[in-house]
Amino acid sequence: MVRSRVAGVRTAWRVIDDGDFFCAACGGDRCYRRLAGRRRLTLLGVPVLPRGTADPVVECASCRGHFPLETLSRPTTTRLAALLRDAVHAIALALLAADGGSSAAARRGAVASVRAAGFADCTEERLLTLQAAMACRQPARLDEEMWEALASLTPHLSVPGRENLLLHGARVALSDGPYNAAEHELLSTIGEALELPVTDTERLLAAQS
Incomplete structure (x- = not known):
């Protein structure tokens, strides 16, 4: 017991980065500091010998908890909301392109979906203008944008969240009637990008129709 009070190992931390992250202990977005450490043997509280490096950690500025660096791969709630908005927006644009964008009901349905996702100022004109601009620049770009948006979001969604998307x-x-062939093919592709089993995708699509 006396020896444990006299000698020990202390870690000296230094800050190498900072930013915002989702703190699991706090249950919300917080500031963090990324720390690198070096261990030293201490005698009577005085560092005397190096004992190598400590694994880097993420320290929450609020609760002071230490977490592994993998914690930073989880998006903040703010970032997750932005990813979700972008995914809904990309899906709506791709579906309008599949439908030809000629149906007023389809345009209204797309606008309602995008507004519900967080783009409150979305209008039919804005959607169609963006769709036309992207299609003219590169015909396949709408599908690429959708894939990129879903690839960024999918790892962070539970199965119910992916199904809801x-x-x-x-x-x-x-919104303008039963699925046409192009819409059904695109929705199947969306299910694949969301890593949903084909049978689940077909079940969900059938239930909606």
Whole structure:
């Protein structure tokens, strides 16, 4: 017992980065400091010998908890909301392109979906202008934008969340009537990008129709 009070190992931390992250202990977005450490043997509280480096950690500025660096791969709630908005927006644009964008009901359905996702100022004119600009620049760009948006979001969504995103697209497609062949093919592609089993995708699409 006496020896444990006399000698020990202390870690000296230094800050190498900072930013915002989702703190699991606090349950919300917080500031963090990324720390690198070096261990030293101490005698009577005085560092005397190096004992190598400590694994880097993320320290929450609020609760002071230490977490592994992998914690930073989880998006903040703010970032997650932005990823979700971008995904819904990309799906709506792709579905309008599949439908030809000629149906007023489809345009209204797309606008309603995008507004519900957080783009409150979305209008039919804005959607169609963006769709036309992207299609003229590169015909396949709409599908690429959708894939990129879903690839960024999918790892951070639970199965119900991914299913709900597919249903956003289904409601847009059905706003002017039953799925046409192009819409159904695109929705199947969305299910694949969301890493949903084909049988689940078909079940969800059928239930909506």
